Amino acid sequence: MSTQRTTRAGAGQTAGSAGRGRADKRLFQTIAYLLLSIVSLFCLIPFVLVLSASLTKESSIIENGYQLIPTLISTEAYSLLFKYPEQMLKAYGVTIGVTALGTAFGLFLTSMTAYVLARKDFKWRNGFSFFFFFTTLFSGGLVPWYLLIVNYLHLKDTFLILVLPLLFNVFYILVMKSFMSGIPEAIAESAKIDGAGDFLIYSRLIIPLSKPVLATIGLFIALGYWNDWYNAMLFISNDNLMPLQYYLYKMLGNMDGMRRAMIASGAVVNLQIPSESLKMAMTIVAIGPILFAYPFIQRFFVQGLTIGAVKG
Template identity: 45%
Template sequence: MEEKKQVTLGESLNRFGRVSKGSNVFLTILLGIVALLSVIPFILVIIISFTDSETIQKTGYQFIPDKWSLDAYKMIFEDGAVFKSFGTTIFVTVVGTIIGVFLMSTFAYTLSRKKYAYRGFLSKYSIIPMLFSGGIIGNYIVIVNILGLRNSVWSLILPLCMSTFSIMILRTFYQMSVPEALIESAYMDGASEWTIYFKIILPLSLPGLATIALFLTLGYWNDWFSALLYIDSNKIVPLQYLLMKMETNIEFIANNAGKMGMTANNSLPTETIKMAVVVLSTAPILIAYPFFQKYFIGGLTIGAVKE
């Protein structure tokens, strides 16, 4: 009788997990349409960035414009400042991601160890910033007055390198994916904490680390607010802040040309520059994302279901 119940339960679970052929076709078409609707706007943005500004004024946005132009990109890359900003942003993103992953992974590993004496204190200490923030003034005082990092590239790196949310993800990842017996056997073989961390924990934690690295990469690449607060020098301006300033300045000139006594401002490719800014700021992330994707889903879903 019990065997029949188990067989019936197994069949019902298998039937629940299967998708009929008609449903599979419907879901495939539906998800394909959703994916297409998500990609089409960005394709249109790319096309507009290569469209002549006068053509946009006459005919509006088109997938196949009457005239192509590189004026928007020529104006953006004209003085070479964009290349310097690219270098600054790449340096900040790479160095900040490495530092952030190292600090948060070591801290999360400490919180995952049940035998660590200060585990409870550090857990509460890390949760406090999620509930209470020091605010912009407090951050500014610490970065500028206490640490003295104004006009320093480290003012773009240090404020974003730690996140309680990411620490909690990694702590759960360690608890669910790293067997306790594996760590105990390493202790018995005489391995130190650093040996266990570098030779056992890190190789087993690639999905979780890749997830945190992706969060950090997106945060550093899209950050412009830190530069607004802490950077006055044009030598270390990040890409996002520079593009925002260029777009604002060009739009201001286009809107106030008459008051300033300027002429021929209809030739300014304001609309195409906006689209070119979007392309330059998002294209590198779109290129890098597929390399993280296979780890990203596994890193987020680990520990979501506990047997």
């Protein structure tokens, strides 16, 4: 499929450049470059603003507000964050743990479920597919779900509740199922003749053949865990279980509380906390790994969207 796309794209380019030198085309391309540049800058500048603000001296922010280019550069916010990093490192630890465990288990369970649904000889596959799919059409809503978790399963303030809700996603199951349906059946047939069981076929044959879709869905799952704050907001009140995004959320909304906690823990002796630059520094710390990994992982997401788009 991907070779086909490249040839098509290549051909598109030839078709496009056949009229090179034509005024209307040059004009259009100029406009396209211009607008794309504007929109791209629009997407990028907010990140630059946050970065600059995190590196600006607090007194300068108080006086002039946040600015694109800092007038007085200072790393005091970062020094403070890294001087008493205990809470931040804990939050990092929780997020990394949740993301690693959730992605590993999520990927295993999603692919296993998808494999069964992709097996054309499995008599009840349509029934089970509908069982999963129906949950995207109708839901009991927030309240029964919340009460079930808090009052019946007693999962409030547990590590597990940060992992469980994002473990399965019907859309990911369906994308994987459609990928696995494209794997020639002859492969599984011959293994079956050699006496391999269903699980063995899945784990030894289908998994290695599904690497592209596993990489893509795995990254989608990992991004979902890394960015999750919602489940923490609903279910976590223990500071030791606060993931990174929720820690940032609390810091943005409750600088006074944060200040008191820092004073109580001896992190600062007086009330002089650069709270405005600190908020922005914490934002940078929270998105740092994503921004760092982004150039390398981006193409997998593009791949995933394209699979989804083809499927509809």
